[in-house]
Amino acid sequence: MKQVHVDVAVIGGGPAGLAAALAAHSEGAGRVLIIERNVELGGILQQCIHHGFGLHRFKQELTGPEYAQRFINLVKETDIEVMLETMVLEVTPERKIYAVNSQTGMLEINAKAVVLAMGCRERTRGALRIPGGRPAGVFSAGTAQRYVNIDGYMPGKKAVILGSGDIGLIMARRFTLEGAKVEAVVEVLPYAAGLTRNVVQCLEDYDIPLYLQSTVIEIHGTKRIEAVTIAQVDAQWNPIPGTERKIECDTLLLSVGLVPENELSSQAGVAIDPVTNGPLVDESMMTNIPGIFACGNVLHVHDLVDNVSRESERAGMYAGRFAVGSSNPAPRRIKVVAGDNIRYVVPHEVSTTEPVEFFMRVQRPEDSVVLDVGGLRQLKKTSVRPSEMLDVKITPEQLQSLEGDTLVMQIVPQKEA
Amino acid sequence: MQKHITCTVCPMSCDVVLELSADGEILSLTGNKCPRGKVYATKEHTAPERTLTSIVKVSGGAHPVLPVRTNKPIPKEKLREGMAAAATIQVQAPVTMGDVIVKDFLGLDVDLVATRDI
Secondary structure, X not given: OEEEXXXXXXXXXOXXXXXXXXHXXXXXXXXXXXXXOOOXXXXXXXXXXXXXXXXXXXXXXXXXXXXXXXXXXXXXXXXXXXXXXXXXXXXXXXXEEEEEEOOOEEEEEEEEEEEEOOOEEEOOHHHHOOOEOOOEOEEEHHHHHHHHHOOOOOXXXXXXXXXXXXXXHHHHHHHHHOOOEEEEEEXXXXXXXXXXXXXHHHHHHHOOOEEXXXXXXXXXXXXXXXXEEEEEEOOOOOEOOOOOEEEEOOEXXXXXXXXXXXXXXXXXXXXXXXXXXXXXXXXXXXXXXOOEEEOHHHOOOOOXXXXXXXXXXXXXXXXXXXXXXXXXXXXXXXXXXXXXXXEEEEOOEEOOOOOEEEEEEEOOOEEXXXXXXXXXXXXXXXXXXXXXXXXXXXXXXXXXXXXXXXXXXXXXXXXXX | OEEEEEOOOOOOOOEEXXXXXXXXXXXXXXXXXXXXXXXXXXXXXXXXXXXXXXXXXXXXXXXXXXXEEEOOOEEHHHHHHHHHHHHOOEEEOOOOOOOEEEOOHHHOOOOEEEOOOO
């Protein structure tokens, strides 16, 4: 088996992996390697051909491929090594990576630091348990997006979309522009799951109806899907009898959530947060396994790639420091706790010596609130939405002023003026 | 008459309220939390524009299609025409991000450009 020794090995060549590799490289890590299973770098951004990426990062609206290309070009200017069409099979707690490709066969990669940047995958029909047959024409929205934008063909002419996540909304517009008819977008929640701007730009612009508090209760058809039955649901998400409606279609797209892809992480002994489905990390984005870091959608599902890049640069920087042996664990540890109307916060534990940027999501929509960061900072928010990730930066000085060893992140009402 | 426009400039998604005269003239504009919202809502009311993103056929590349965009927004009502025009285009790899695929696309004084290398 071929043996390779590197300072930092990055698993995944999407936006998280690219940013992490670049940061590790500029931190002084000599040999940085990106391992990517696809034929090219860029990850899922390559199929997100719509624009709206990079507003924070580049102060302009880029398409997904443009955002990716900028990072790919930066990587090309360095001596960062890239292995394409290479599948990682196992990561050990000693930071050995077993991978395989058709050119070298099996590889053993010994890394001083590993960055997990495998991204996430879509929830499937199986996870929803929709009754009915198993005809062709039922796709996850991202799969359909790949067919249309990378492979160049349309998977159907008349579609229903279940779930109002951003990919579903984007695909509603894409299908419409490509000449297909989108009959309906169906969402079980009382509000759209995706960003408001996507509801406006993708559905309202094209008069595509959005049915809230509704779901698909049956899939009709044997060889190819012929129709779906949708129904309204009650507060427990149970279908309400008498509200059923059959909609003819040849395609059903599912945009029903993303799940971080952590099989490799778990195998390596990385502890997983049951809320994010991603690793537990500290302020350096390091997991419980020394030298194994995580960032991007494998850590928690983001809505803006700009945030992925920022978070991943931090992971890469600390991975680089770990690899060259310049990092020292700080003595005082603070545990981060999700308080009122906070579903989760990343990182999960911080020190008082490093600046930290917290990313978090709320559990439910609320208006006119304050995000209270353990009493250290209060940020006014006109509205908070589960679909829109919140972020807040905290300085070491602020952290040092914290009493106790717990930081509670919470949403509190704005006091009446 | 009142008209609501959701600003899409940033994720704040401000609900901009336009007070309109009988012939559609903007009498007042409220609800925007920054100046960009005023610009957006005014434009959206008078002459809505969108950036067109699509694909064109490419031969000799890693994939059969190449993603493209207009380098400036085009009138919203021109999107269908733009899609139809893009569907007829065939280019040859290699292509570099930013390469102009069609100059003065649809005669709208915008260019259709490649959004990646292929």
